[in-house]
Amino acid sequence: MSPEQALGVDIDHRTDLYSLGCVAWWLLTGRPPFRADSQHRLMRQHVEQDIPNLREKAPLLSEEFSALIVSCLQKDPALRPPTARALSDSLRALEPGGPVWTRREAEDWWDKHRPRREILRPNYTQVPLRDVEIVPPKAAPSEPGSRV
Numbered sequence: 001m002s003p004e005q006a007l008g009v010d011i012d013h014r015t016d017l018y019s020l021g022c023v024a025w026w027l028l029t030g031r032p033p034f035r036a037d038s039q040h041r042l043m044r045q046h047v048e049q050d051i052p053n054l055r056e057k058a059p060l061l062s063e064e065f066s067a068l069i070v071s072c073l074q075k076d077p078a079l080r081p082p083t084a085r086a087l088s089d090s091l092r093a094l095e096p097g098g099p100v101w102t103r104r105e106a107e108d109w110w111d112k113h114r115p116r117r118e119i120l121r122p123n124y125t126q127v128p129l130r131d132v133e134i135v136p137p138k139a140a141p142s143e144p145g146s147r148v
Contacts, residue, residue, distance in 0.1 A: 003075045006043040014077035017087060021072025021080075029057040030113035033073060047075070064094050 002018035004011050025033045033052055034045035051073045054066045061069075068090055074080050081087040101109070 001043060001046060002077075003047040004077060006047050012077065013083065014080045017072045017080050017084065018074075018077075020084075020087075021069055024069045024072070025054065028054070028061065028069070030110075031057075062094070065091075068094075 002011065002015040005015055022033060025031075034042060034049060036042040036045055051070055054070055055061055055063070058066070068081075068087065072080055072087065081090065
C-alpha cells in the first residue's frame, strides 16, 4: 500500500508505481522493503520510514538500476516516475552492466534466497469482524431498501 493510500488521501497512477517498486524490491532481494509484526506498523513504515538502502541488500545492482527502483518508492508521489512509460523508457536506457544470468543461475539464486513462509504470509493479529465498525463506502447506494 502506498503512503498516500495509507493516509487516505487522493491517489493516482503513481500509487501503482509504488506497488511496482515494492514488487521489484522483493524480486531483487527476496524480501519486502519493510517488515513489521502488524499491518498497522507496516503501513506506518511505508508512510514514515526512510527507504532502506537497496544496494546493501542487493550489492550487484548498478547505481542507476537501484536508483530507478528506489524512485518508485518515494513517499511523495511527485518524486516518483511520472508515468509507467517514463519508467519503462528509463529502464530500457540502462546499459546491462554486469553479468547476465542464465535461467539456471536465476533458479539457483531463488532456491538459495527464497523467502521463508512467514515472510510471505505474516501472522498478523486478526480482529473479529464483530469488533470492527463497518463504514459504508462514500459511493454507497442511497435508495430506500438498498443494502451495502
